[in-house]
Amino acid sequence: MIDFIQQFHPVTQALIATLFTWGMTAAGAAIVLFSNTVNKKFLDSMLGFAAGVMIAASFWSLLAPGIEMAEGLHMTPWLVAAIGFMAGGIVMRLTDKFLPHLHPTLEMDKSEGIKTSWQRSTLLVLAITLHNIPEGLAVGVAFGAVAANLPSATIGGAIALAIGIGIQNFPEGTAVSMPLRREGMGKWKSFFMGQASGVVEPIAGVAGAFFVIHMQSVLPYALCFAAGAMIFVVVEELIPESQRNHENIDMVTMATMVGFSVMMILDVALG
Secondary structure, three states, X not given: OHHHHHOOOHHHHHHHHHHHHHHHHXXXXXXXXXXXXXOHHHHHHXXXXXXXXXXXXXXXXXXXXXXHHHHHOOOOHHHHHHHHHHHHHHHHHHHHHHOOEOOOOOOHHHOEOOOOOOXXXXXXXXXXXXXXXXXXXXXXXXXXXXXXXXXXXXXHHHHHHHHHHHHHHHHHHHHHHHHHHHOOOOHHHHHHHHHHOOOHHHHHHHHHHHHHHHOHHHHHHHHHHHHHHHHHHHHHHHHHHHOOOHHHHHHHHHHHHHHHHHHHHHHHHHO
């Protein structure tokens, strides 16, 4: 796989990787074509697993390489990490504040962002799209970092990140399509809306790779920015969403630890 990916330009590599992550979102959404319901414990566990993957990816694939790159470029590592990480969280907070969206398990009166007359289906898709922006950006920046030829950025590490993000995208697709189906929307339309939430990942991935390739001086900041954005999503939404049912908390917590371990293994083994 590594030899196949290496033959392409870094921007093309980012596109291929994020098309894969989008495909995993579509695969998760496709469950609605075969079933009208999904076990709540299973879905909560998968969301917890996704949170673990994103936490591990934020450190091993983004924050740690960003700090190493800052050292290699004779920057102040802790300052770069702090600025980039907090900037990622702040940007996501502002997006969360103003972009209209609705978390899957909530009623319409609990929608966030600017109040609109948009339909529930649109708001549900936008909620998952909000997750996918930093995920696509993270994958793109990781592949763009490889082009900088710094020791801390490897093609294996970038591929590991894409695989991890793809795995955790599966339940996110399901989390959109299933609620829409339960509300009476047709199977195919529910699937279409579910997979649509992942469309933004190839766009963000290509933009992230292109940006850091042409502005390598900001690369350490970009990696830490992506880490901060992903941690915001985990803490603000994935963990609370997965633990709404208090009976499942212990199981979901273990699923989070499994997700963390899987991503850690992927990054250490491939990176």
